[in-house]
Amino acid sequence: MGLLSQGSPLSWEETKRHADHVRRHGILQFLHIYHAVKDRHKDVLKWGDEVEYMLVSFDHENKKVRLVLSGEEVLETLQEKGERTNPNHPTLWRPEYGSYMIEGTPGQPYGGTMSEFNTVEDNMRKRRKEATSLLGENQALCTITSFPRLGCPGFTLPEFKPSPVEGGASKSLFFPDEAINKHPRFSTLTRNIRHRRGEKVVINVPIFKDKNTPSPFIETFPEDEEAAKASKPDHIYMDAMGFGMGNCCLQVTFQACSISEARYLYDQLATICPIVMALSAASPFYRGYVSDIDCRWGVISASVDDRTREERGLEPLKNNNYRISKSRYDSIDSYLSECGEKYNDIDLTIDKEIYEQLLQEGIDHLLAQHVAHLFIRDPLTLFEEKIHLDDANESDHFENIQSTNWQTMRFKPPPPNSDIGWRVEFRPMEVQLTDFENSAYVVFVVLLTRVILSYKLDFLIPLSKVDENMKVAQKRDAVLQGMFYFRKDICKGGTAMVDGYSKAQNSTDQAVEEYTLMSIDTIINGKEAVFPGLIPILNSYLENMEVDVDTRCSILNYLKLIKKRASGELMTVARWMREFIANHPDYKQDSVITDEMNYSLILKCNQIANELCECPELLGPAFRKVKYSGSKTDSSN
Template sequence: MFGKFLRLLTELRFYPKVEYMLVSFDHENKRVRLVLSGEELLETLQEQGERTNPNHPTLWRPEYGSYMIEGTPGQPYGGTMSEFNTVEDNMRKRRKEATSLLKVHQAVCTITSFPRLGCPGFTVPDFKPNPVEGGASKSLFFPDEAINKHPRFSTLTRNIRHRRGEKVVINVPIFKDKNTPSPFLETFPEDDEAAKASKPDHIYMDAMGFGMGNCCLQVTFQACSISEARYLYDQLATICPIVMALSAASPFYRGYVSDIDCRWGVISASVDDRTREERGLEPLKKNNYRISKSRYDSIDSYLSECGEKYNDIDLTIDKEIYQQLLREGIDHLLAQHVAHLFIRDPLTLFEEKIHLDDANESDHFENIQSTNWQTMRFKPPPPNSDIGWRVEFRPMEVQLTDFENSAYVVFVVLLTRVILSYKLDFLIPLSKVDENMKVAQKRDAVLWGMFYFRKDICKGITFSGISRVTLGYKQLLKLLALSSAGGNAVVDGCGKAQNSTELATEEYSLMSVDTIINGKEGVFPGLIPILNSYLENMEVDVDTRCSILNYLKLIKKRASGELMTVARWMREFIANHPDYKQDSVITDEINYSLISKCNEIANELCECPELLGPAFRKVKYSGNFTWDLIHRN
């Protein structure tokens, strides 16, 4: 058992990805705009980085907006605990590397949504949208020049609109402040399509850029086997809405204060290529299926045997592909997963990629796979590669600082270690996960939202003897004793519990984020206490342990409400701005103040205790690094 645990630590790799926006400050006129120079910056970063040195610590990649870039570690992090202490350092170097190539009045920002995206003059150089003639999006607000020049991105934009048969429709509820008009109405006399699509008391948007032009934080994990990857995929799917609420960072859209805190529904609508028939608005004639969700949404089926009984969502599949996969020896659960992906049409296809050897190349599969953007992504190994089975965790909003982004990455990665080593079971009916996703996006969901969560997380455990005591299982049982759901279950196999007494209550109940993360006596032991128990049994150097504990402290305090989410902090900043008229409008000057403050916080030019807690620094005692409070004057 212990040997297997060590193998997990050495083989389970992870790979965090951060997306950045380029902004330009006009200090004289108090304006901040998005800089459309991402392609040029990317070319320089790649030329000075990986093309010159294959071992460069950062890989830079394009993103949807021509004001965006994406950075990832040059090599995935390994399984040793000490590597947790390198995540933040890599992110800091990444930010510094990109910033060094910018002009003095420009900055690299990790903000999820630019508050005035789509407002007149929001880019440098300034371009006007062209909703009438040609173009990819035909947006009233978002110019095609703001789309990355790589043909993939404009082709995606154009083909989503063509396939849908109309522009995408995004309606976000507006936050009703004291002086916000009621009803809040926008008129679009020059565009009949917009006039019909926009809704009262909602912020209307009409282009892919309003979703894909936002930034996020994602982590990919490499598992030891396909079965382990499937198990991890399922378990993390239930965590997605919880972490989304915890990382909420996008309350503003098109110059208005909205009544949501997360981008997920916005980006889902921004790439929704379903026709009216597929959305159930017209009888099926030209199309084959009614499709319940956008291409960008939560998962629709669990993949492991443990999760099969919780697959309570009607799954639309391509039956011909499903039968073909079964004939080739693929099991039912994986076959239906792939057959569900393939109800979607390809959105892009380059001429040189039409005729390929599918036995040795995976481009045709990836063409569909990579345009099914779900909360979790199950990633088979590439052909002729030593890369293993992977899963990608996708719901997190990007945070202002490298410390915050590292904290969320370390929290999720550490959680995967605990899930795999203790064989924890977070599974609930998938329909309840979907309900949680809706709750997670609401304003201040981390404080007021109630989420369905499993009470007995050890019900699916399989273990032999007391060998798990060496891995912290004894401490885990103590924690579970705090929960009335802990019970005396002895478990044999995946989800087949043999209890001394039948459970009188359901397997799950509604819990707050605070209860799920920090625990509540008689209800749930809490994820942070379980992670702390796990850490107590690991050999970790002092510096790494202190770093991890500080990361977990941020998550703990965000969950309890002691610290604000980025979304709540931004709302408070706007509400207290002297120029804000309590009318839900974010002017150029208010936006300038907000992004300037975000940039100062990100670059540690000022403190923000309500967002980050007390300021810490590394200090050296007796030859060892540790953390101590910065003494303020």
């Protein structure tokens, strides 16, 4: 979730008064870091994943499932029994936005050897087992991206009612403040986003029109004039940060050997973000309704959109400095490497003074504009004790703004005075039901970075086309129905990896456009004379590497899952969930998810996650059965 400072949080008005101070000193802190480590080379490959979890409780008698607001207590025990007792403990635990959420990572980063790929799933299993051991009877740890009835009456345990009155953090009609993590950062973020924006956040998700769904689908909010104005016909309306940040995701961070390698990886992976997001689609339901989208990205983007009406272009600029085209949670706006510069075709709003300052300090144009773009944003939280800092040895002001620019990729300078190198974070993936699936997506992305660096691959296309891909990726069944702009010749300057591909590419007219529309099946699995496919390239890479038999078998199983999800032979989690609800005996084809339907779905998800039942349409024969069952729920119900 980013920077977690301790202390006394300031109100938005107080934070606003210090915004220029934070920006000014944030830049000084960045410059200290940059000058200290800009020439650092030969850092070893390290990487790690982050999995976010929800705590749920099953009421088998009444056929209900609710989110358990005990995340802080569970987290405290996990940390006490883990890292505080043993610095080399195999897992690390961190807080997340919801008080029903926790985040788990490996205790130590993974290294550069191929055998590390064979430890990812085992570590995820350890995390699931550790956290599950602390839960009460009929409680479970779930890796679901969005809880289908989040925001519906009685969705939390204990139950709290929303308080849409002044004084609350979110003023939501649906999401009680008690569901927000008790760390002051989270409620302060919620309150300050709303205050800065000048109104509640507005999230409108298109509803899926089934046979009996009212048309137009209209919700009325007579008790709330703001909601009545903000909600749209044929859309599911939501009004709080919790509807976005209260979802779960799967992320991977890589340490590069140098700043230039980190910038290259940042650019190349940015083009992959929409592809992997569509492949990992897992969130089709919102506030008790079936939606017409499969991914959470647009929901979370709107949930933290702090732009004023002026910044959104709805009123003339008077009190603000810029028109800003995107929420602070969105896709990247500029490539960082020299080879990406010609594809930077998005108008970039920057703080010109900061940009000039960075140039004068010897920072190149591309990195300077990247940082100057991040710093058009205000700090959203500030703690009284953290206003005046030692810029040479601390980075809180830089991280304050850096960590609240939540983009598809994040370029991460090393912390001051640390042995950590330049890193990039891959952020668009939706969390999957099982440790096997989550491991498969992590291994796929990490292996892709190895191939990108080894073969000097080039996936770059105009950034505006990546933005278009991001919109397509969120649509229902995008993995099968969507067409995505993708580069045709990714081997320029490198070695062709697939027989016949180099020959076919070299025979094409160089005047032909560099990119074209492709299906995800073509991008992932390849199509003769069109594109070699990422999986065949990864397989070719594996054949040239020394890999032990067990590791090779694990990797091939993971890649098989990705391959079959891309081809449609296996369903995405989103498609599987849609089918489950559509076939539920209580479903009336009206796009409504009742308590009992939600209970049946989450119970089934938990059984699949703990390998208590088969799910061949989701996992296929690639799924390896193991003995461990971490569930504390009564699966016989």
